[in-house]
Amino acid sequence: DGGITQSPKYLFRKEGQNVTLSCEQNLNHDAMYWYRQDPGQGLRLIYYSQIVNDFQKGDIAEGYSVSREKKESFPLTVTSAQKNPTAFYLCASRNTGNSNQPQHFGDGTRLSIL
Amino acid sequence: EDKVVQSPLSLVVHEGDTVTLNCSYEVTNFRSLLWYKQEKKAPTFLFMLTSSGIEKKSGRLSSILDKKELFSILNITATQTGDSAVYLCAAVTSGTYKYIFGTGTRLKVLA
Numbered sequence: 001d002g003g004i005t006q007s008p009k010y011l012f013r014k015e016g017q018n019v020t021l022s023c024e025q026n027l028n029h030d031a032m033y034w035y036r037q038d039p040g041q042g043l044r045l046i047y048y049s050q051i052v053n054d055f056q057k058g059d060i061a062e063g064y065s066v067s068r069e070k071k072e073s074f075p076l077t078v079t080s081a082q083k084n085p086t087a088f089y090l091c092a093s094r095n096t097g098n099s100n101q102p103q104h105f106g107d108g109t110r111l112s113i114l
Numbered sequence: 115e116d117k118v119v120q121s122p123l124s125l126v127v128h129e130g131d132t133v134t135l136n137c138s139y140e141v142t143n144f145r146s147l148l149w150y151k152q153e154k155k156a157p158t159f160l161f162m163l164t165s166s167g168i169e170k171k172s173g174r175l176s177s178i179l180d181k182k183e184l185f186s187i188l189n190i191t192a193t194q195t196g197d198s199a200v201y202l203c204a205a206v207t208s209g210t211y212k213y214i215f216g217t218g219t220r221l222k223v224l225a
Contacts (some may be wrong), residue, residue, distance in 0.1 A: 004156075007141040024165060031211075033213075034160075035215075040123075040217055042118075042202065042215040042216055042218055043157075043204075043213075043215040045212065045213070046213075047202070048212075058151070090157070094211070099211075100162060100164075102148055102159045102162055103159075103213060104159070105150075105157050105158075106154065106156055107154040107155040107156045108155050
């Protein structure tokens, strides 16, 4: 089945540690996105990529980094510079060839601090 | 600053009731408005609205957009416990296709 796979489902980070969240899609979508969801704040855009080897900062990029070396994959690294990383992280993708296609989401990764 | 505001923040109803969820937006270069349903994990797509006044319908759910007054509503008739979820709306900007999300409305339907 086509879809977006995020892993792991749950992740714990120690102080000063970098962690990487995986996002893989087999929908052949060009565009991919990372959002952070906190209680009562909706989804906020961290980074997005419209094409391989290119990505742009979203509204809350500080303390995060991404790469887009393959069309299918858009990993997100939460660095030690991100002082409040506890949140639910959602990855999404979209078919840019059709402007009426919505973003589709993965099941998310819940990150907590130890 | 672009923003999307949803109301109410939460709502508790009984099965069979009809509910109306509201979404207002202030977005430069507005292109379209989307509704998603989020139960535990991934938001799932419900509707995309681009034109004013044209109702979109799927079963017991319907939605409409008013581009003059800058709002949209999502109606759910004959609610069921399976409708319990957070309903998110997002305004999409032209060009970058950036999504600006509201905080969501948490709906709980009691049996």
